[in-house]
Amino acid sequence: METFSLLAHGFAVALTPLNIALLLLGCFAGTLIGALPGLGPVNGVAILIPLTFAFGFDATSSLILLSSVYFGCMYGGRISSILLNIPGDEPAVMTTLDGYPMAQQGRAADALAISGVASFFGATVAVIGLTLFAPMLARMAIYFGPADYFALYILAFITIGGIAGVDPRKTLISALLGLMIATMGLDPISGIPRYTFDNYHLYDGIDAIVALVGLFAISEILMLLEKAAKDRAKPIGIDSWIPDFRTIWTTKWAILRGSVVGFVAGVLPGAGASLGSVMSYSMEKQASDKDDTFGKGDPRGVAAPEAGNNAASGGALIPMLSLGVPGSGTTAVMLAMLISLNVQPGPLLFERQPDLVWGLVASLYLGNVALLILNLPMIGIFSRLMMVPTWALMPIVAAVSFVGVFSISNSTFDLELMIIFGVLGYLLRKLDVSLVPLVLGLLLGGDMERNLRRAMSISDGDWGVLIASPISVTLYVLTVLFLGLSIWLTMRDHKRMQSRTMEG
């Protein structure tokens, strides 16, 4: 019961006029920033930090503003994924898989509505989890050692096989390319430069956002250029500007499952939203892709990762607040801001700064509702974007991509890198190689490698450490079950196909 009185107090803090105004501003700005390719929550939050200092907001108000930007970005990231096949931020990659096909089929409004509702539920599940279990979950998360993280990434990677592409060999090549790119830069364990070609710009490795914008946005422009040279592309029609609520209802289980999976991924420090959306998508595909509709515009394929990435973002606040361990790049920036406002995140934060913690929690509830209300009416406007002819749309996409990437580091090198990735993406798409495994390798590969090597440093080179903890063993068992299930499903479908051909 104590929790509820604390939460009630939190609402009293969050409902001051200044905090409400900051909340709405943050949600709106976040949605816009998230929607633009290249600009993700890290940039959004980093851009607004000087603003909070300039106006002299206290820690609670600053944190409310930054968190609503963070949540807003998670909502916004899906818009360009669905409409343009360009992920607005890292976790939104999974949303392109079914969201873009849906938009191509004229169901952009449905896809946007589903993703909005799924985001709402995912984030709400996370905030409820944060309200009820934050300190307890944080205490449990510390028992997750490097070997366990490695097992978790193995599970994520094994499920990729089921995600993308017809030809498993191409999926493998794509994933390996991603893993290779993830090894570039100064090796964090030993500090030795790897694949940097003596270029200092490559010492920090490849920024995932730069690669992502290149692979998706620039290659999309190249594809369209080629198409336009052959025949003038016609804008895609839209069946309806009003989403069909029955379709949304059919995704309820996907949303629920995605929220839970995403939340768990978010609570683990260092896993974060990308892993959350990947796991949610692949689990959902395993659970409900009976007719092989995933990847071709299945509403559940939009619902699960959107619920997952929003739940993970909320979950990531748990280790940030109660342990001071950032679960993602964005929470790392928020953490730095808190420290500079003389707030020490960590085990005592909940006791010492109840105003801040519970004010934030309450504002997350309010922010979610605000985002849903803000986003649903905008569906009509956004889906009309599909009617903008490509000759007008693509230059804008190109301009926004360049501005977005340049704003990350003020470096022209990143622009060149983005173009290189654009050409790479174009070539791979021409060869019918799915880009998604590559992106996953790039996003998750670094952490996977680091955790493997940490585990090996701890054990002094004994591989037995990888199966020494009950957590990792459980994860490997799950991985094997997953593999078995997908092989069995493939064989069954194969047999059915055969028997159908025989009958035919």
Place this chain on the structure above:
Amino acid sequence: MKIFNTTSAAVGLAMTAMVTVAAPASATECIAPSNPGGGWDFTCRTIGRILSDLDLVEGNVQITNMPGGVGAVTYAMVANERPGDADLIVATSTVGITQIAQGRYPAPIDAMRYLAMLGADVGVIAVDDESPIESLAQLTEMMAADPGSLVTAGSSGAGGWDHIRLLMVAREGGLENLGDLRWVQFDGGTDAVTQMMGGQIDVVSTDMGEIAGFVESGDIRILAALSDEPIPAFPDIPTAISQGIDVTGYNWRGLYTGGDVSDEDYAAWVERLETLYNSENWQTAAVEFGLVPIWRGGDDFEAYVREQEEVMAQISRDIGIIE
């Protein structure tokens, strides 16, 4: 159709405006060789703000983030393009000197003129509150007698500052072959501490600022602070020196300027920074960020930086990070 194009264009423009949060033009520039949010960014933003608050410079100080190569990109740029620009200051810290010591910057240490350090995060050696290791003496004995029995960790990689200062302690305590001690890298001090609480590792060497919350909550025990004097916020924690281990391990925050800046301009900067250091504004801001204000400026600081680089290079050679 037209309307939508204009709308999107307007949105794009609005975003561009937001991204380049326009600072009024000014002569002085501080480059933080990292993304916004980290320690170097804090150094530039705080020092920049106080410089203009105290009217030590004209107008506002322009803050530029130039990430890349743990500072190497900025180092190369200053060395090649702006070695004589007296209006440019660049944030650096122990991390930058480690990179130079290990030959990972495009120019040697004397390519720049080091102005001053204004504060430092103090290194500490921590164990879990339930650890059998009770004192620094007990730890150094264990490290010297059976280095393989301990797993140590911190926020830097092998050969990084967290690792090196632990090795300095271990060597002082009698460990001969520095490479025998196991070291695990984590992404931050708190990551390492939570892994220690989870029982994965035995000892953490990192900055105090980030992990202070765990000390206050009693989850971890600090065996030694690697500073000359006890940390003001934790006067009860003994220094390593007071326990007979003569090692300090500051992670200082400071600034450099181009190597061709004239003696006059260099002296003017050192004086300005000393005024800033002595101001109430800096003393408060530094403490709020978890730093202990410490001043070393001018030639004194140049000598300190070079000595630190040598120690780092030597230990890096001993553990095989460089040849």
